Amino acid sequence: MASGSNNQPHNVSYDALPVHTDDHGNPGYYHPQPSTDDFQNSGYNTPQHELDAVPLTSGVPAGAAQPRFLGAAAYDSAGFRNSLASSNYTHPGSEYGNSVYALDPTGGYRDDPNASYEHGAIPMSPKEGGRFLTDKNAVYAAPKAKSKRRVLVLGVIAGIILLIAAIAVPVYIFVIKPHSTNNRTSSSSASSSSASSPTSTSKPGKTNLVTGGDGSKITLDNGTTITYANKFGGYWYYDENDPxxxxxxxxxxxxxxxxxxxxxIDQIRGVNLGGWLVTEPFVYVVTPALYQKYSTASPQAVDEWTLCQAMRADTAGGGINQLEDHYKTFITEEDFAEIAGAGLNFVRIPIGYWAIETRDTEQFLPKTSWTYFLKAIKWARKYGIRINLDLHALPGSQNGWNHSGRLGTIGFMNGPMGYVNVQRSLDYIRVIAEFISQPEYKDVVTIFGIINEPQGPTFGKDNLSRFYLEAYRIIRQAGGTGEGNGPYVSIHDGFFPRSDWVDIFPNADRMSIDTHPYLAFNEQSASPLSSFVQTPCTSWGNLVNTSMGAFGLTTAGEWSLAVNDCGLFLNNVGAGTRYEGTYTPGTFPKMGSCTPYTDWQNFDADMKSNFKKLALSTMDALQNYFFWTWKIGPSLESGKVETPAWSYQLGLQNGWMPTNPQDAVGACGNTSPFAPPLKSWQTGGAGVGIPDSVSNALAWPPTSISAAGAVATLPAYTATGPIPTLPAPTFSAKNVNAGNGWNNAKDNTGFNVPIPGCTYLDPWVDPGTAPPAACAGAANRRAPQPTITPPPSL
Structure with missing residues (x-):
């Protein structure tokens, strides 16, 4: 089938927002409308997700997917958007910040007197007295009157005893007393009810603290020291002998x-680490030097593929190693400390499949980003943060957008190489699942997003469902079933209404659904920021409540504070904005100047207040969320951040993001909230699984692939190759078991590789290309055992 067309229905509902119009239908004013199930038949604007839904213009790659989140129905002439990515920032005392109570993980230090004290936490002591003094008074009775000499003698003796105790007690607590070590088979158990007592490592003439709360000193990986700022009772923990x-x-x-x-029950309050291990033109603003340096290169750097091409050609400027320099500096350990101190407990980390390998002429830097994901695991563990690993880019591209690695056509489950690209993708999912299901990592990487924003309408909901179920089976085979055995499996809604996914996978063990609600890419509105403050409540809150009850865990994997598309290169390198009427693909009416939304250094108190209110209402409406994104770097031209509504950290530093995300509770005045808990099988309840009838109905592989035809006539790989397992980190301490990268030794099917003698096209070929002649293939050989990859040094 020719690129740029398909047979999918138009007007796919996707949690669209109310059109901002006046009483005559002109854009500019907000009129709330009653919430319906995903706004079907509600008159709300909905985005288009078909290749022919939005007219393309010259300069766009042939067959390139239309922009996501663009409500084409709003204007007669809609334009092409090369994709947005996502972005954001952060910064953060108490009476017991440096006491043993603060350092005691068995109780869980708290400094919020208004919080409930679940998890066995210790409440604050009375206002007038310190806990140490209270405890001491309870132990030591008041002395009776004695003679002065006797008192003096006893005082000397007591002083000596106290001096000895002052030395002996810390030595016992921090050096001698053994602490509970998490071993490979039982330690890291997510079901532990309490933490072991904090301790320290001992070196000649030196004692190093291994845990601490607010105000404690932390030595970072790079050797520098910071003061931990966490006003919410959190505490870090890292012992190099017990990593x-x-x-x-x-x-x-x-x-x-x-x-x-x-x-x-426990709420996910998270941020994305966008632009770090997967770059995109929006990262042009996140880390300007990456793309800005090559904005005039030939070909122009518009995605990670072309960026890597430009870097490889620029050996004098540092070559491809510049990308690793970005990994080293953009996100560091200090960011994780700040994220915890901001009241956030999760990070969503996008990675590309090239963290595992590349093939043939693929331009991406292979394997390197995995080393830095291992650092992320180490830092997240140190600060008590959980990770949602998001597989953001797959072979052939799952959506044609630049954040999938290569802007252009959709070659995942679409076109002549669509099937082999899915075979590769399932292998990569398997390799990641085997690694993160190991006891050393499963309590840190607790969610696995198996694909980011797949263009479901392109390859059909039935085929997407089959892919999801096969990926789910692979992940459960790697980690097992039941709570604590492998990660939650997060599936994206594929740009179908969430209600369409209810009961597709009945009794699935820990499966969640992810949506990415944005305000910025619907109709542009000249209405004031204040008019948007309650929009998330009226548009998303009820839908989330319904989905939590009907499907199960529902997350918002991406959202921002942007109410329009203002921001340097937010739409693409060199593109303008719809809001100012300068977006080059298509014609858009000018709503106003972007300056009031981007000149954050001059935001007044009212602007900051409304942004904060919008943040609180969004957090409350979405319940379990990941803001996009944590941090954005300054533009090389202006020297300042040009997309402030996308930076959590910048908002914290300048007063328009809430310093305590708990303040969001009740912001929407929810009258029909989701009533926990989730159904038992949604949280890993034993004895339940997807019925065989469902598994059979959605068996893999599908019978046909969109834009290509019957799978039996398409190129296919054979599962006879060696498995490139992911390497584990190394540590300075001896006898540390970091795992071998493969949790289930019985999972030994080979990797999918080309069949000798068969003809294959480029994995990134235009989907309209005719497939090669069918190949009978070679007989399957005995699959080899996984090849353990040597670990990188951290």
Whole structure:
């Protein structure tokens, strides 16, 4: 089938927002409308997701997918958007900040007197007295009157005893007393009810503290020292002799890593680390030097593929190693400390499949980003933060957008190489699942997003469902079933209404659904920022409540504070904005100047207040969320951040993001909230699984592939190749078991590789290309065992 066309229906509902119009239908004013199930037949604007839904213009790659989140129905002439990505920032005392109570993970230090004290936490002491003084008074009775000499003698003796105690007690607590070590078979258990006592490592003439709360000193990986700022009762924990210890807690209200995170009860408050391990033109603003340096290169750097091409050609300027320099500097350990101190307990980390391998002429830098994901695991563990690993880019591209690695056509489950690209993708999902299901990592990487924003309408909901079920089976085979055995499997709605996914996978063990609601890419409105403050409540809140009850865990994997598309290169390198009427593909009416939304240094108190209110209402409406994104770097031209509504950190530093995300509770005045808990099988309840009838109905592989035809006539790989397992980190301490990268030794099917003698096209070929002649293929050989990859040094 020719690129740029398909047979999918138009007007796919996707949690669209109300059109902002006046009484005559002109854009500009907000009129709330009653919430319906995903706004079907409600008159709300909905985006288009078909290749022919939005007219394309010259300069756009042939067959390129239309922009996501563009409500084409709003204007007669809609334009092409090369994709947005996502972005954001952060910054953060108490009476017991440096006491043993603050350092005692068994109780869980708290400094919020208004918080409930679940997880066995210790409440604050009375206002007038310190806990140490109270405890001491309870132990030591008041002395009776004695003679002066006797008192003096006893005082000297007591002083000597106290001096000895002052030396002996800390030595006992921090050096001699053994602490609970998380071993490979039982330590890191998410079901542990309490953490082991904090301790320290001992070196000649030196004692190093391995845990601490607000105000404690932390030595970072790079050797520098910071003061930990966490006003929410969180404490860090890292012992180089016990690097897989999961004692750390992000906040008093978040379970420590060695405690069970009760999904549906404990709230996910997270941010994305966008633009770090997967770059995109929006990262042009996140890390300007990456793309800005090559904005005039030939070909122009518009995605990670072309960026890598430009870097490889620029050997004098540092070559492809510049990308690793970005990995080293853009996100560091200090960011994780700040994220915990901001009251957040999760990070969503996008990675590309090239973290595992590349093939043939693929331009991406292979394997390197995995080393930095291992660092992320280490840092997250240290600060009690959990990770949602998001597989953001797959072979052939799952959506044609630049954040999938290569802007252009959709070659995943679409076109002549669509099937082999899915075979590769399932292998990569398997390799990741085997690694993160190991006991050393499963309590930190607790959610696995198996594909980011797949263009479901392109390859059909039935085929997407089959892919989801096969990926789910692979992940459960790697980690097992039941709570704590492998990660939650997160599926994206594929740009179908969430209600369409209810009961597709009945009794699935820990499966969640992800949506990415944005305000910025619907109709542009000249209405004031204040008019948007309650929009998330009226548009999303009820839908989330319904989905939590009907499907299960529902997350918003991306959202921002942007109410329009203002921002340097937010739409693409060199593109303008719809809001100012300068977006080059298509014609858009000018709504106003972007300056009031981008000149954050001059935001007045009212602007900051409305942004904060919007943040609170969005957090409350979405319930379990990941803001896009944590941090954005300044533009090389202006020297300042040009997309402030996308930066959590910048908002914290300048007063328009809430310093305590708990303040969002009740912001929407929810009258019919989801009533926890989730159904038992949604949280890993034993004895339940997807019925065989469903598994058979959605068996893999599908019979046909969109834009290509019957799978039996298409190129296919054979599962006879060696498995490139992901390497584990190394540590300075001896006898540390970091795992071998493969949790289930019985999972030994080979990797999918080309069949000798068969003809294959480029994995990134235009989907309209005719497939090669069918190949009978070679007989399957005995699959080899996984090849363990040597670990990188951290």
């Amino acid at each position: 897989f210890n999961n004692n750390a807690r992000a906040q008093s209200w978040s379970p420590a890593l060695n405690e069970t995170f009760k999904y549906g």
